[in-house]
Amino acid sequence: MPIFEYACQDCGQQFETLVRSGTVAECPSCHSTELEKLLSVFATQGSTSDAAPLPAVGPCGTCGHPAGPGSCAVH
Ligand SMILES: [Zn+2]
Known part of the structure; x- marks a missing residue:
């Protein structure tokens, strides 16, 4: 199951979360869904x-x- 890292556009909180298909990630701090998706730990491996x-x-x-x-x- 993929782990994605997000930065909340509303409060600036950065967090990692599991994202299941069919669900929408939300900020654990303010529960906003206005999130910027950061590079996942998997996507950055082996690529500089x-x-x-x-x-x-x-x-x-x-x-x-x-x-x-x-x-x-x-x-
Ligand atoms: Zn937030």
Whole structure:
């Protein structure tokens, strides 16, 4: 189950929460649903920058990284 990190647009609270399909995350402090979704801990792994997009060529044959060959070069 994915964990996402959010920043509340109303009170500025940052928090991580499990997001089940069909549910909407809300701020644990003020219960606002005006949230900015931050990068999840999973999305940031193995990637230091998105400034150099790679062609979509499928999973890396070396490590299976879904973003394709080159994504695992930072290992
Ligand atoms: Zn809030």
